[in-house]
Amino acid sequence: MLFTDLSLIDPILSSLEKKWYKSPTPIQQQSIPHILEWRDVLGAAQTGTGKTAAFAIPTLQILSREKKLENRSWAIKCLILTPTRELAIQIEDNIKDYGNNLNLKHAVIFWGVNQSSQVQKLKRWVDILVATPGRLLDLINQWYIDLKHIEILILDEADRMLDMWFINDVRKVLTIVPAKRQTLFFSATMPKEISHLADSILNNPIKIEVTPVSSTAEKVSQAIFFVEKTDKKNLLITILGNKKMEQVLVFTRTKHGADRVVRELWKANITAEAIHGNKTQNNRQRALSNFKSGKTRVLIATDIAARGIDIDELMFVVNYDLPNEPETYVHRIGRTGRAGKDGVAISFSDREEYEYLLDIEKLTGQKIRRMENHPYHINITGVLSKADKKKLNAQKEERKKMYRREANDRRRR
Secondary structure, three states: OOHHHOOOOHHHHHHHHHOOOOOOOHHHHHHHHHHHOOOOEEEEOOOOOOHHHHHHHHHHHHHHHHHHHHOOOOOOOEEEEOOOHHHHHHHHHHHHHHOOOOOOOEEEEOOOOOHHHHHHHHOOOOOEEEEOHHHHHHHHHOOOOOOOOOOEEEEOOHHHHHHOOOHHHHHHHHOOOOOOOEEEEEEOOOOHHHHHHHHHHOOOOEEEEOOOOOOOOOOEEEEEEEEOHHHHHHHHHHHOOOOOOOOEEEEOOOHHHHHHHHHHHHHOOOOEEEEOOOOOHHHHHHHHHHHHHOOOOEEEEOHHHHOOOOOOOOOEEEEOOOOOOHHHHHHHHOOOOHHHOOEEEEEEEOHHHHHHHHHHHHHHOOOOEEEOOOOOEOOOOOOOOHHHHHHHHHHHHHHHHHHHHHHHHHHHO
C-alpha cells in the first residue's frame, strides 16, 4: 500500500513526498482511514513505528477540510498531550513538515522555558496545540488558553504519562475539554490504569495493535553483561573501544548518575553529553543536536528525558542501569531498530539488578543473551538473599517517591 491509497489530499501528499514517505507503516495504514472517518482510535504500538504520523496526518486533513468549508475564525481545535518537552517539540516539527502546504497554525508549550514567548504564540491564531500537561494547566489557570472549541483530543505516550505521575493532570484536562469530540489514544504499553483511562474517555473506539504491547523490536540484538556496580564505567569504556559504535545512547537510572558517566567518559577521551530534567531546555536541545550531527559520540539520558529522541539511524543503545519497570526496558531499546532497521541493545546488570532482568524476560517472553567473555564478568545466581530483596524493594519505593517529587516540582514551577 502507498500513501496515495489512503484518500489523502494533494497538499499533504506533496509534503510526504518531500520527506520521501511512500508506504505507510502498519499503524499508519490501519489508523489513518478510521481517523478520517471521525472514529475514536485506541492505538498500541512500539516506539519507532510511526505513531506521530498516524495521528498527525489525518488530523491535519480533517482540520484543513473544516476550515476550508466553514471559513471559521481562529480557535484551538486540536489538543495533543504528550509527557515530555522533547517529544512535544518533535511532534510539532512533524506537524510543521506534514502540513506545510496547509493554512493551519500550530504551537507547542512545555515547562523549562520562559512562558512569554509561548503566550505570544497563543495570543495569535492557533489551530493545533501540542502541550505537556503541567504547562497546559498552568496557562489555563492564567486564562491564556481556552479549550472549549476542542474537536480532536490526542493523548500520545499515555503510559509514560502514568510513569511520570501526569495522569491526574490529564484527568483535569479531560474535565475541561468538550465531551463531544474525537479522541485518539496512543501508547506503547497498556498497563491496567492506562486501559481503564482509555475505556473511560473513548467512545466505541477502533482498537489497533500492530505489535504485542510487551514485545521488543524484532531486529534488535539484545545482550546482557553481568558486572559489579563499581566496574560498570570500566565496562562501558571497554565496549566503546569498538570504533564502529560511532553513535551510542546510554540510559542511566538517575540524573546524577548520567552526569557522573559523562565525566568518566571525558576522562577516557570519549565525547559525551547528558540530557535530563536538571538541564535547561536550550542545553537539552543542544546536546541532542550535537548527538544527531555526530559532534558528540555518546548521549547519556534518563528515561524521562529520552522521550522525543527520534534518530532513524541510531544502532546502539546501552542500559547502564537496568530499569526497575520492565515496560521501560521495551521503551528504551525501542530507540534503536526503528523503521525496520537493525539495532543492538546492550545491558549491564549488577547483583541487585538481576531480579529486574528476570522481570524483563518474563514480560517480553525472550531470554536475553548472556555475555561472559569480558574482563569484568561476575557470576550471578538466580537466588537473591532476603537482605538483597529488601534493598531492591526499598530502591523501587525510593524511585516512586522520586517521580512524585519531580512531578510536584513541575507543578510548582
